[in-house]
Amino acid sequence: MSTGADLKAREGDIPSDNMTQEQSFKKGFCSLRHGLAFILHLCNFSIYTQQMNLSFAITAMVNTTVASSQLNASTERPPTNSQDVWNETLQESKAPVYDWTPEIQGILLSSLSYGSFIAPIPTGYVAGVFGAKYVVGLGLLISSVLTLFIPLAADAGVALLIVLRVIQGMAQVMVLTGQYSLWAKWAPPQERSQLITIAASGSMLGTFLVLIAGGLICQALGWPYIFYIFGGIGCACCLLWFPLVYDDPQNHPFISTGERRYITCSLAQESGILSALPFMFGCVCIILGGLLADFLLSRKILRLVTIRKLFTAVGVLASSGILLPLPWVRSSRSTTMAFLVLSSVFASLCDSGALINFLDIAPRYAGFLKGLLQVFSYLAGGIAPTVAGFFISQDSEFGWRNVFFLAAAIDVVGLLFYLIFSRAEVQDWAKEPTFTHL
Template sequence: MRAPAGGEAEPEDEAGADRTPLLGESQRATVPACCSARYNLALLAFFGFFVLYALRVNLSVALVDMVETNTSLAKNTTSKVCPEHPSALNIPRNTTGKKYSWDADTQGWILGSFFYGYIITQIPGGYLASKVGGKLLLGFGILIPAVFTLFTPLAADLGVGYLIAVRVLEGLGEGVTFPAMHAMWSSWAPPLERSKLLSISYAGAQLGTVVSLPLSGIICYYVNWIYVFYIFGALGVLWFLFWIWLVSDTPETHRRISPTEREYILSSLKDQNGLLSALPYFGCWVFIIVTGQIADCLREKLNFSTVCVRKTFTLIGMIGPAVFLVAAGFIGCDYTLAVAFLTISTSLGGCCTSGFGINHLDIAPSYAGILLGITNSFATIPGMVGPVIAKSLTHHNTVGEWQTVFYIAASINLFGAIFFALFGSGEVQDWALNGRHLHRN
């Protein structure tokens, strides 16, 4: 790729060679979403992640009913302890569920064991998806936890070690689900519909948590805690049957997709490899996890101040992406280098989570939710106006035009980094002090 020299218009054939390799040259008419194979996939994924998170969080509710009440503590309660709130309907609580004498430490190990398995298969999940396909990996990533959930009551009866092992195995299964789903969308999601399709599919996770927590409590109260695992486990198995029957790894192998939709998806992806497009976001996710551990280690083990850690990671997470974003405009037609630079740029952006991203909790713990809502509202503005501005600046899709877009984005990053470095704080602000948070970081 060559930038136009002297601001002169280029001949049509030269301008054609000056196109960015990351965007297609024309926009095709979209295929209706209603009853389409790609939106059916999003809907099935929605229910899959709904079940997935229900399987993940149901134990946290059921465990309360599985553990014996500490009667000695109950006898020694004082007037300062609130009495149990009576049921408004005065319906007797079910007491047929078996109880176990697990202390607080044991309960902690039981609840945390899931994540020991979950963290192991996160990164291998993306590799496995490329080998066995996202359909099977995601399908079994939900079926395995569902089956082990069905065996949870038996494992609890056999002993706490068996229950912990079951939860670890559930985590191993669930760990591959998000990488597998991303791998599937790399073949299914047209670039201009990715946000909609991914938001539909992943929204099931949040709804699964919202629904399963109170529903698990109702089941424990009126029926028996074992049915929490039987019901949600059975739902997972049922979902798996629909998933295997209705879903295909790619549009080419789908039995019921219309020829028009197949052509639309394939033509929209032919100049932009979906898996490569997902690489930057995968890198960002890795950096978020890793830098979170490093940031807390710097504060706890090496006694770095909170403000020093926040400013350091903010500078890395904003200046680093700016540098590689600008550099991406000067690499010619090297596709590999373009993907590498954009991946590094987006990945480094993940450092900001351990920088300004959690600074709300440092400066105003009592108002962190409100502050996040305010800042996140402002953060959506670039997503709204960015595409409009980029489109208005790239009428001819030349390298020179895209360099201007990259300069603007890098300048915004640089301004934000400098502003935070000058005015950022790591201490609780005076206006945010109340009875709950009278400490300094």
Template structure:
């Protein structure tokens, strides 16, 4: 990341000595920092689409007639296949569209492959972005992921190994985008605007079109930005004067490993991501198999929960910052947001198999489960900015990498459960998600903190 210049440091001290610049005096929605948040949002919208496109297209890609027992539900018999009639499946697809003989376990491996790559790059991406700049790391990774998406259909025709390898490489690119973007908020987000700025950015996954916009419009910090308003620049610098380190310090790895608040954040992120991955990956398959909906309607219904989630993330982020202005403790706000994003979502998913006979109720529960899950974004997911602002880019990447383990395990375990227990498969998948999510939430509620930890404060010594 670009260092603050000596002049900038001097200005920061001068401003710090006077009264703090009021947020009301600084530009808001039309400001440069919100423009940066919107660009990150566009980037996230693109990579999210690139990440989940296989989850939707899988319904049409597989020869479901060979594996119909795998998706039986405990409450009622299921249709013979995803399209209602075993003779209609090939006819419902365009002529020449390839259909693959992938059972649920193989599908789980394909779903997981992208996450193997993400685990490799999430943690180092935050550290790398903090060193060389978010603009370079995220921009290059965005272009790479977009090109790999274009190659995916060809890779599937070459064979399963080529497809899995392509998705692993794409996952590495996505990991650089996911983890690398958080370094930018060390320099751009005033403390009382972090929830909403991160919410604007995260609520969205063009890649090749967005790449040049990213290169032209995004800069690593306010000092490097050529068009930022002077008042806004001074406001951001002064609000971060006590948090942005003036020198590069080594990471206190040993202290991080011993930090219970950090572990509580990582465990909660893991458990919540398990829940969200089950919803994200299996919503299209569940709707298609249980309710006998064809791929066109299934695509729309599968997208509906994420449209609601997009709106909820915006509202939740603004609510979190609003509560802070009303003198709520920061740790209270983070935990309230985390509870609202965890408990209702997992509970609705737990109830889902018992109301599968009612189409409207089931789709409503899926929609609410996914939508409310995004309330966690202004909660546990931005907690690293609170407990260790100087190392937040690395910690947010690391916590996402730890959470991404669930993206590997969830589809693999879920695919196994669906294959081994045709009668109670969905109920087992959703019950396991509820248990894991609840345990992670309890751990965070007990041990989660929002004050800067001792190991994260600036020290005169350059080593542990």
């Protein structure tokens, strides 16, 4: 018969062992949740390369030499500038070229976003009902396979290519939004920033690689290979995704008992729906903000440059001002969520302001400037968690207050710079070259 001292000793041993085991899963990257982050890193890498590849390939796909000859009667002379040399090199390649007008090119480049307007909300709902694993995996597979078929669709006709791109855009939204349903069940709150930024950094790497290698691939191998290479990479990621990724730790066959217990315990009282609310409202308000901006412009109520500056100013100042009181309302969960939702709503106005201003000043280089914008945005997303961690480690009580103050200061400085120097007309350096008859 056990004595009281023996029972006390046994009761003390169990929590000690569990605590030691759980502490071991709080450190290092040798865990399934970090493995999930790296697989999602590859998925985001693939999606962003597939988003941007047409922006680079379209330069090689369009028969710019023929278009120029219709305007210039002296095009039979040898090429005299780098653009002519580039066009001549493309003509010598075996890849087909098309006589697409600038209007058609613009529709093709924007068609990827058409399906994105209605896809995020139903995608998030479907991911919550049927499981994010299959929603994200199916989206990646569809987008990658359609990327492989873009050269064939281009040969078949513009209409088919536009339809393909719209479907591809919806599939990519499945990946970009559905993955957050996974983090609601896999990411402990104290590691959420770390895990999500590891996954999100794949988008920055994909953007960087396309900017560096896209033109070289088109010139050296032909424009179809930019779709074959990045579409093939996406298909290879699917081979990792389906066998290795599961919707939650409880159903994963390879997870250790200690890591499962650690994740489950750390997520008690957490809600993925609450975390997604700011993004859901922000998504809707992006569309409403765009409609309002177009209304003000079409009725000539405000000039285009005034619209861009007004929407940016309201978005930056309102969202920053709403975030500043957050450290003092942490006792009320509902108030905190209301503040986060309102901040996301106002921040979405910037999508009708500064975030699309590059189309006004340099439509000729829209693809390149969008890629450059994404590089800087994800660079900031990678730096922000590190800075936040530094402030919190220095002062656990006022760390978040300092984070919000610093973010608001950066926003205001950037806004002032934008209000002073922003323009809304095509700049001289971005105008199309003009040809005159001799």
